[in-house]
Amino acid sequence: MKPSPLPVVTVTLNPAIDQTVVVDGMTLGEVHRASSVQSNAGGKGVNVASCLADWSVPVIATGILGGGNPGPFEALFSAKTIRDLFVRVPGETRTNIKIADPTRNETTDINLPGPVADDAALERVKAVLNETVSPDSLVVLAGSLPAGLPDETLARLSAALRGRGARVVLDTSGAPLKAALSAPAENLPFCVKPNQHELEEWAGKPLPRREDLLAAAAALQASGIAVVVVSLGAEGALFVTKDQVLKGRSEPVETLSTVGAGDAMVAGLVAAFRDDAPLEDVARLSIAFAAAKLGRIGPHLPDAEEVQRLARAVVVTELPAGRDLKQQA
Ligand SMILES: Nc1ncnc2c1ncn2[C@@H]1O[C@H](COP(=O)(O)OP(=O)(O)OP(=O)(O)O)[C@@H](O)[C@H]1O
Ligand SMILES: O=P(O)(O)OC[C@@]1(O)O[C@H](CO)[C@@H](O)[C@@H]1O
Secondary structure, three states: OOOOOOOEEEEEOOOEEEEEEEOOOOOOOOOOOOOEEEEEEEOHHHHHHHHHHHOOOOEEEEEEEEOOOOHHHHHHHHHOOOEEOOEEEOOOOEEEEEEEEOOOOEEEEEOOOOOOOOHHHHHHHHHHHHHHOOOOOEEEEEOOOOOOOOOOHHHHHHHHHHHOOOEEEEEOOHHHHHHHHOOOHHHOOOEEOOEHHHHHHHHOOOOOOHHHHHHHHHHHHHOOOOEEEEEOHHHOEEEEOOOOEEEEEOOOOOOOOOOOHHHHHHHHHHHHHHOOOOHHHHHHHHHHHHHHHHOOOOOOOOOHHHHHHHHHHOEEEEEOOOHHHHHOO
């Protein structure tokens, strides 16, 4: 199938420079010697853009960037030919600390607050979107909001983009996620990718069993979202549409850092949506992108052959779809 020639647009309103410290056997309250430290441009939409560029998808990256320290972002965008339409504001983009423990396959995130944003900065981002988004564009709205912007910011952007005919893929958390998912059906995103914790926040209750997760995902889908993807860390992910429910899981892979695995997954979803791929291929590609990223620090994919090999190795299982699941929500 011929992929859409339109560039994908990613929006990151609260990007970050990720400082990843590798510590074997991390224990709270103890003294550790780091085996390495690495710094890279990050934030959810930036990571999605970076993985898409590795997959040779044309990408525009926008959002709000501190004008005081744009170097790592500009270097990434230039190295990967990502069109940089970030709005620069006074101040410095935040630094987030990531403690990666390879012996436990675990990463601990300490995300710091970034510069305060205002309406003027958001208006400039909207102007970029007005210029770059056309009907049939795929737009990724990802990550948290900077202080200064209301919780409804992503809900409003999603509604406006949908009004222009774009397909919105949303990956956020907490109050901004709740606000975006409470919108009227005609304003909802095309796809949302909560992890288990984010889905529980939306549902307002713990979802301990697979049936609970499936029921909540099906209820979310039925509210008017074409594709609901629930990522479950090492357990893989659930993919729910009106007609189908799939569970996918990658072959075991070596893990250096889980930071950005969800963003790589979103990039894989978008890459597959661009090709209007069937749901099984959406599941294979998105799980392969996530698995491919795990062996690296930073939002990078290996060559396309390796990603395709991982996609073929993804185990996809069809689960029963239908009203029963929604009734349990
Ligand atoms: N330890 C792991 N082993 C194998 N696959 C993993 C592991 N962690 C993550 N993945 C893969 O990455 C996908 C996304 O991971 P996860 O559910 O942790 O997303 P997330 O919470 O949004 O992550 P983040 O916000 O750190 O990017 C999973 O669905 C799975 O396919
Ligand atoms: O604070 P947010 O915006 O929710 O998440 C930010 C962040 O943890 O997300 C990416 C990993 O998904 C990292 O690059 C970045 O540090």
